[in-house]
Amino acid sequence: SKSYQLVVVGSGAGGAAIAARFSSKLGKGKVAIIEPSDAHYNQAMWTLVGGGIVKLEDTYRPMASIIPSTCDWIKDRATTFKPDTCTVSTQGGEEIKYEYLVVAVGLQLRYEDIKGLTEGLEMDPMLVSNYSAKYVTRTINAIDKFKGGQAVFTLPNTPIKCPGAPQKIMYLAESKWKKNGVKKSSTITYNTAMGVMLGAPKYAEVLRGVCEKRGIQVNFKTNLVEVNPEKKEAVFMKLETGETYVQPYDFMHVTPPMSTPTELKSSPLVNAGGFLTVDKYTLQHSQYPNVFGIGDCTDVPTPKTAAAVASQCGIVAENLAAVMKGGTLTRKYDGYTACPLVTSYNTCIMAEFAFEGVPMETFPIDQGKERQSMYWVKLHILPRVYNLMTKGWWSGPAPVRKIFHLGLSKQE
Ligand code: FAD
Structure with a gap:
């Protein structure tokens, strides 16, 4: 059986981002991703594909190009999670041992x-x-x-x-x-x-x-x-x-x-609804301190988006690093999520909010309006931001928000 310091299950938006951060930090042979798919899609662009604005190919990347070169790719499905023995087994019959685990398997249609x-x-x-x-x-x-x-x-x-x-x-x-x-x-x-x-x-x-x-x-x-x-x-x-x-x-x-994927649903890591139980602030598992969760598969009470994943990535990266060093968890997730509500072929309402639906807008304008500028952001900026995130270089817009709001009050 193989053994790693960190195993990440799933290489979608969240898994890729976490693996990128830790494999560059920990070096070769320390981090593995378990992911069966050859294709990675930026699904957040699929409204634009359905609307005939961009091509499906523009949202596709070969999985091999997403997985960091310093990270081992176990090209298989995780089938059984055994948190008591710190192992994950795969469909192909491999037993993968971990010191730390990040679950990022997303949702199943x-x-x-x-x-x-x-x-x-x-x-x-x-x-x-x-x-x-x-x-x-x-x-x-x-x-x-x-x-x-x-x-x-x-x-x-x-x-x-x-x-x-x-x-x-x-x-x-x-x-x-x-x-x-x-x-x-x-x-x-x-x-x-x-x-x-x-x-x-x-x-x-x-x-x-x-x-x-x-x-x-x-x-x-x-x-x-x-x-x-x-x-x-x-x-x-x-x-x-x-x-x-x-x-x-x-x-x-x-x-x-x-729902969450069947393999996670039948594991000891989830609640009755099949979602990975994590602390909504630290994103650490509720029972297993060496397990963290990110993205759509967790029970964090905020709408499930790639934008939420970006913010969660920064939290998981810091808190997991702290746990690895034997320290305490310091970073707290605020529930940030965003939904660019495209309302036509040139307008968008850029909804951004935190836990309990409290608005948390990046730009110093009222984003609760249909705006052409926000359509432009959705079409031209967000796909780039997604790519930065999967490389581990983006943890949400909080720094941008701070800059915009320095000395600027909200304007109509
Ligand atoms: P995913 O990116 O779905 O990745 C999960 C990965 O886990 C996959 O690669 C899968 O193959 C793998 N996996 C599953 N089961 C296993 C297993 N047993 N073993 C190993 N690997 C496994 N978000 C926005 O921010 N803005 C938007 O405008 C937006 N629009 C969207 C429109 C559509 C039509 C869709 C479908 C999604 C949209 N999203 C949007 C949501 C966004 O795509 C997801 O929230 C995001 O991809 C979640 O990331 P994740 O890593 O949790 O899951």
Whole structure:
């Protein structure tokens, strides 16, 4: 069996960033990544792929180019976590021993949990989903082909990554349909299992206004349970009463239910919901002090985004380094997360907030407005920031925020 000072499981946004930091610090042979996939995607750009603004290839990097050269890549799935003996076993039958472990396995898409959905996505070109590399490129064709009628967008009844993304693609589609004239003969409906537009009241209210202004029908606490692609019908459940109803569709964008990967769910490291239990401030595991978590797979109560991962990366890096030296944990995560809510092909509401949905905006302007400048940031700056993060060179915008707010009060 192999043995490492640090083992990182998963090489997505969070795992790559942590491995980069520690492999340069600890040197060759000390850090390993367990990751089965050949492809690393910047998923945060997939709204732009679905909207036809960037190509899927522009969001892709070979996994080999993401994993630091000083880090060993165990190209396999982690299957069993044994924190009492500090080992992780893999599908290929290897036992990997660690002194310290960072779990960064993200979320698993569960299209199969909705009856008829997987078949529907195969056979109906007007049934689309931005959430998977397999489907995301079809979205723009369906938006362009839509000839009017019922357009439906969904958000499921599970925690998901980027809870803003299910509505961003709706705003992009709506602005296309307005331009090409089909909006006049269409009904646009947003069926969300949430009770609000977004977890932060400031932006939730603004987004309510965006929907009202554009005549988008919003149904809260409404969850997709079945798709019948032959009849072009969807079945939704009203979560408060349990009653179901049939919704015909001519276009539908589905956000699938999600959970943590099965291997983590069945480990001793998680809560009843299957999420890695960590201290929400230090990101250290609640029972195993040599285990940390980062990203979508943890139970940290803040919306799951790459922006959150960036801030968490700085916290995990410092706190894990302290634990390695036998010191105490000093850094506390504030819950920072961000959701660039693209509202058209040239506007964006840049939602940034901390625990409890308290706004924490980087720029010295009111970000609760649709702005062209923030669209530019989303399109040109954030993809670069993501790449810096995976190299371990970015831990969130706090320093930028401090500079902008030095001597500058908030302006309209
Ligand atoms: P991931 O990046 O998903 O990586 C998880 C990794 O773990 C994967 O490489 C996977 O192969 C690996 N893995 C899984 N199981 C195992 C196992 N058993 N063993 C080993 N490895 C395993 N974020 C934003 O900040 N802004 C946005 O605008 C935004 N928009 C989004 C739009 C869409 C459509 C989507 C899908 C996501 C969006 N996000 C956005 C969210 C962002 O992509 C995620 O929050 C981020 O990627 C989470 O990073 P992570 O490291 O936790 O998980």
